[in-house]
Amino acid sequence: MADISPHLLLPYILAAQAQKHVTHNEALRLLDAVVHLSVLDRDLTAPPASPVDGDRYIVASGATGLWAGWDLNVTTWVDGVWMRLVPRPGWLAWIADEATCAVWTGTIWKLVGVPQDVSDAIFSLVNDADPTKRALFSLSGISTATTRTFTLPNTSSELAILAGTQTFSGNKTFSGTLTASGATATIGTSAATATYGLGTGATTTGVTKTVNLGTGGASGSNTVVNIGSATAGAGGTTVVNTPTVTFANAVTVVGMPQANLTAQLLGLGGATADATNRLSVNAPAVLLNNAGTGIEVTVNKAAAANDAAFAFKTGFSARALIGLLGSDDFSFKVSPDGSTWNTGLTIDRATGRPTLPQGVVLGGLAADPSGRADGWIWLNTTAQRLRARADGVDFNLGPLTGTGLLAVADNALEASSIISAPGIAPTSVITVSLAPSLDADENSPDLLDLVTLWAEPGTDQITLNATFSDPTSGAVKINWSAN
Numbered sequence: 001m002a003d004i005s006p007h008l009l010l011p012y013i014l015a016a017q018a019q020k021h022v023t024h025n026e027a028l029r030l031l032d033a034v035v036h037l038s039v040l041d042r043d044l045t046a047p048p049a050s051p052v053d054g055d056r057y058i059v060a061s062g063a064t065g066l067w068a069g070w071d072l073n074v075t076t077w078v079d080g081v082w083m084r085l086v087p088r089p090g091w092l093a094w095i096a097d098e099a100t101c102a103v104w105t106g107t108i109w110k111l112v113g114v115p116q117d118v119s120d121a122i123f124s125l126v127n128d129a130d131p132t133k134r135a136l137f138s139l140s141g142i143s144t145a146t147t148r149t150f151t152l153p154n155t156s157s158e159l160a161i162l163a164g165t166q167t168f169s170g171n172k173t174f175s176g177t178l179t180a181s182g183a184t185a186t187i188g189t190s191a192a193t194a195t196y197g198l199g200t201g202a203t204t205t206g207v208t209k210t211v212n213l214g215t216g217g218a219s220g221s222n223t224v225v226n227i228g229s230a231t232a233g234a235g236g237t238t239v240v241n242t243p244t245v246t247f248a249n250a251v252t253v254v255g256m257p258q259a260n261l262t263a264q265l266l267g268l269g270g271a272t273a274d275a276t277n278r279l280s281v282n283a284p285a286v287l288l289n290n291a292g293t294g295i296e297v298t299v300n301k302a303a304a305a306n307d308a309a310f311a312f313k314t315g316f317s318a319r320a321l322i323g324l325l326g327s328d329d330f331s332f333k334v335s336p337d338g339s340t341w342n343t344g345l346t347i348d349r350a351t352g353r354p355t356l357p358q359g360v361v362l363g364g365l366a367a368d369p370s371g372r373a374d375g376w377i378w379l380n381t382t383a384q385r386l387r388a389r390a391d392g393v394d395f396n397l398g399p400l401t402g403t404g405l406l407a408v409a410d411n412a413l414e415a416s417s418i419i420s421a422p423g424i425a426p427t428s429v430i431t432v433s434l435a436p437s438l439d440a441d442e443n444s445p446d447l448l449d450l451v452t453l454w455a456e457p458g459t460d461q462i463t464l465n466a467t468f469s470d471p472t473s474g475a476v477k478i479n480w481s482a483n
Contacts, residue, residue: 034085037056038096039093039095040056040096040097041096042059042102044057044059045059045063046063046064046065046066047065047066047067052077053079054076054077055076056077058109059071059072059075067082070084073087074086087104089104090104091104092112093109100112124136198211199211267280268281268283301324304324304327305326305327307321307323307324308323309324310323313338319335319336319338320333320334321334321341329346329348330346330347331345332345344358362377362378363379364379365379365381366380366382367382368380372389372394373389374391374392375389376389383400385398385400400482401480402479402481403478404417404480405476406464406466406475406476406477408468408473408475408476409473413467415465415476416464416465417463418463418464419461419463420460421460421480421482424460431482462480464478
């Protein structure tokens with residue numbers, strides 16, 4: 001037979017034992033210390049200075065002094081000495097200064113009734129009526145050295161199923177990151193009047209809030225973001241309240257096949273619109289294509305004295321203006337510096353008649369142009385004549401003039417000569433006069449009696465015949481002109 005009890009290690013009174021009261025009292029001391037165990041503290045590593053008989057403590061780890069080596073044991077002050085009690089698994093102790101209970105697991109004192117570290121292998125809830133219904137809580141998904149806290153809300157509800165299909169009803173607030181990784185995630189399925197918000201919290205001044213829709217697509221993927229009902233006949237309004245809406249550089253097409261776009265400022269191709277240039281475009285070309293029976297671009301002005309114009313600039317300094325410039329007549333203006341303007345052409349709005357205030361300079365042609373038609377005007381630089389064509393006939397604009405010598409044989413009463421006349425036409429009216437001065441070999445003009453002359457078609461020449469009142473020799477100088 002053993003000398004002590006198996007659980008509390010109480011000493012037995014042995015047969016024929018002397019002083020049985022000593023053993024009995026020792027057992028009573030142990031019972032008094034262990035039964036309904038209540039300790040004052042469990043955080044001391046050394047005995048208190050003035051203990052009271054019966055005081056009990058759980059010795060903290062790292063004990064010193066009289067408690068050295070008694071870590072996590074129970075000790076009691078009895079008859080002026082500290083008695084050591086080695087706990088057995090399952091002992092319960094009331095810890096007075098913490099107002100809580102702890103149970104000895106064999107290695108630690110674990111609190112009872114407060115959050116405890118319970119093995120996920122045994123942490124389960126079992127239905128009393130049907131024990132086959134169990135809920136096992138696993139902590140395997142939590143990272144090493146990480147603590148997660150779950151607080152039950154102050155309401156009756158049900159635990160959300162965050163895998164598969166989940167429907168949230170009532171008010172739900174997510175303060176961290178909410179990720180829906182399923183193939184379909186829907187927010188806002190009410191068929192009645194409802195309001196749904198994303199990123200609607202009042203952001204503190206200086207803080208940036210980012211709301212992402214459809215981000216994270218890999219290269220080659222396709223992302224479709226639908227806003228509003230696609231059902232025919234369904235109405236609605238999409239309101240963007242932020243002052244700036246930016247499309248990333250990767251965005252190449254924004255399609256609005258049936259939309260009316262209303263914007264105060266619109267910049268395209270990286271251009272910045274402003275209060276004056278409300279539509280600003282950076283592009284190598286702009287295409288306005290006919291989508292019906294025609295196409296018309298309207299530039300309207302509010303009053304006749306205003307301008308409705310197209311401006312052509314170099315380095316943003318104007319060089320030409322085309323349009324209704326200060327009146328309702330259509331005009332072209334040019335400038336060497338963007339401030340001084342010269343009007344090159346004005347077309348009267350009532351008659352359609354053009355006016356060239358600065359005149360006109362025609363580029364010269366060495367010969368009359370081929371394929372010319374009625375109404376053409378050109379400058380023949382060889383003939384140095386301004387010419388035109390009407391009724392199928394070319395003619396000069398302005399008089400042709402020249403000089404020539406009429407060669408006369410010795411003692412002749414008549415003479416004939418061909419004189420060069422560039423630009424002369426068969427229909428020209430030709431006049432001739434004697435030159436005001438004579439060279440030494442020229443005869444007196446009073447010898448000239450009768451002159452006949454005509455233009456040779458297509459030869460730019462004049463044939464001149466003259467008769468004299470007296471026999472004449474030498475040459476007679478004449479001036480001629482033609483219209």
